[in-house]
Amino acid sequence: MERLIRSAIIVDPNSKHNGKKRDILIKNGVVDKIGNSLNAKAKTIEAEDLFISPGWFDLKVNFCEPGYEFKEDLNTGIAAAKSGGFTGAAHSPFLDPVISTRSQVEYLRDRAKNLHFDLRPIGSLTQGAAGKVISEMYDMHLGGAAAFSDLYKEVSSGIMLKALQYVTPFKGLIISMPLDHSIAGNAYVHEGKTSASIGLPGIPAMAEEIRIKRDLELLEHSNSKLHFSGISSAKGIDLIKKAKKKGVAITADVHFQNLVFNDESILDFDSNKKIFPPARSESDRKALIKAVKDGTIDVIVSDHRPENIESKDLEFEYAEFGIGAISTMYSVLTEYGIDRNLFVSAVALKPRAVLGIEIPTLEEGSKAEFTLFQEGKEWTATAEKSKSRSKNDPFLNTTYSNKVLGTIFENEFYLNA
Template identity: 40%
Template sequence: MNLLIKSAKIIDLNSKFHSKIVDIYIKDGKIDKIGKSLNISKSVNNKTQVFSAKNLHISPGWFDMHANFGEPGYEHKETINSGSLSALSGGFTGVLIMPNTNPKLDNKGLISYIKKITKNNIVDIIPAGNLTKNGLGKNMVDMYDMHKEGCLAFTDDKDSINSNKLLKIAMLYSKDFDGLIMNFPYDKSLSDGVINEGITSTKLGLRGIPSISEEIMLDRDLALCEYTKSKLHSSYISTINSIKKIRNAKRKGLNITADVCVYNTFLTDNYLNDFDSRFKTLPPLRTKNDIRAIIKALKDGTIDVITMDHTPQEQESKKIEFDNAAFGIIGLESGFGLIGKYLLPHIELSQIINLLSTNARKILKLPEIKIDKGEKANITMFDPTLEWELKYDNLKSLSYNTPFLGHKLKGKPLAIYNNKQFKKC
């Protein structure tokens, strides 16, 4: 379909129209015209939908690097369809889904299956494959065959790779086809905790997850990255010392990128004083000092991506004793509203868009999205100052494990356009 967007402020550092308020005409999936007060002929206009809104902003379509959609195997938590609707509601035109499924996404057949059933989706669904068979951390998958089927990244997600030898071999092998290894640095042998180790865990009598459990494995990952001269993406970074290590690695020239969960940019472990399992996350909520370091790292480029870490859980696994409750928060629908409320006061909007869109696509070697004439239209429309309330009745996810229901958020996606389709959020 064709779309005329009226009076939108473009936020795209790669576009010559950055920060300009213009009309944008999209024809047959491509940006056909950009200018002031565009006039579309009546014959064309009959086939064109017009979209306008107060304080309308437009950017390259947002992309999230860590989404859990459950299917196949955990459709009671989320399906491809409900997850896609959640992404759409949150303003995302693309997501990388984690292989936390049953069966695991550890072979080319399942990668092909995911790509086939999502082919005509307005939201691009990119499957990440397991790095090890059944996600057990013992035997490497057939990475090359999976890569040929369209698998752009390999990870066991929050089941961190403990075997030094296996990770070394995987890094070396991935160089043959320029594949991406993603690892969550978390040494479980140092901790079987449930929240950040510190004053709060001691006061509550809960088993703590020490910062060193992240930092020791990150040291290992960085050493292997340097030794193999390969590339690595470190997921879910949460501590001040981890950030220092990544910053130093980048200065040394290592091919390392990293992401942080949105909730680790503003929530501390003090939110757990009432044993509220809705705030139980992995990595755990840390301290104010960690948050300050994360914000600085986002600003100076040490951390490349903000992820929503969308992790649906059924209520039966959250409304139980804290020790036994599942980790995770759903994040796609509330993510930008939380960023607008807590991060935009500290980070420029154009940089936020890079952290939400441009950088993730670059890391995954996806086509560059640019708002310019002749370019493929893949865009998110939003109001960065609109205040709104997250309500249960409006959630598209099948799960509602979020502590932000009833909260006032700031910044709201309004619509997306991708794959020749337009839908309001």
């Protein structure tokens, strides 16, 4: 199978063609030629203001299969990811059953491969994410697990230390979603003036900062490496920045909705804006954007968490956390000061660097795994256009200036209408 992509500007700092407008011929899943005015008897992909980059990789998604197919399944979740420009993702362990064995990891890898998508499951840190016994991390690692985490669940200091020590010999990665649950309690918004004015229980930023400090101390003792996921506060950023300056082996990500929303965004009580960690103050939001730009935060994730209408069409207090917005993430973020080069770095290059996996590049002979997108191409996101089974995306029914055209994964060419 051959495809010729005409006049696309290459966004790939690892390519000698970076920043240049080129024709790209892809043959049998491999980049055959890159040049100007290429001639080939191939179907052509051509569009105005077209850009091409290494395929985007989301470091945190949940496609809900097995166990929660009424919210999403691998077919609909991967279709939503592709429509949003993603060719791969790391998958949350929170399925039913929780991902705690090698066979579960291999099943998801194989299913996604058949759907032309690079899915890297995150294995649970403890068996069943119950917080009691370390899971079979090495066995899952051999099966292709990307990393290990209990994400939203409480992990004691002793278990975290054991996990960090356990993965060190095989260079495994532990992911910490920093939150002191004893402080957060059952609260569900940011603690501040807004929460006080509307009478909702708040989670203080301190709950994040205390856990970051703890995990940094455990990391120093273990001589391992650690990735912090879902950073939401300015003080949390400061702790990470100081640790990086000291040479501590850490990386960090932010949920993209925390770059967009602040705590006042929930004044309309839209349950689709109920997120975790909560959207914090405007100064926190601005600090997060600055941290992405200066590299303190390495990666931006969608935290794609589909929820059915029965879980969201409730009073704010009782609605489930989460946004299923992998399809609109690019278009939204480009409205908030994240330019194309920064986006590609934080969503295509650095996520793979965090996991230590191969980064696609636009060079002749490279495997084809790319994203096509357009700038200055207006489109309106609607529920009808969404490929996700669930529609808990607060960014629908909005017109955006930039659009994902599609993805290329070896021999599959996925193009949005």
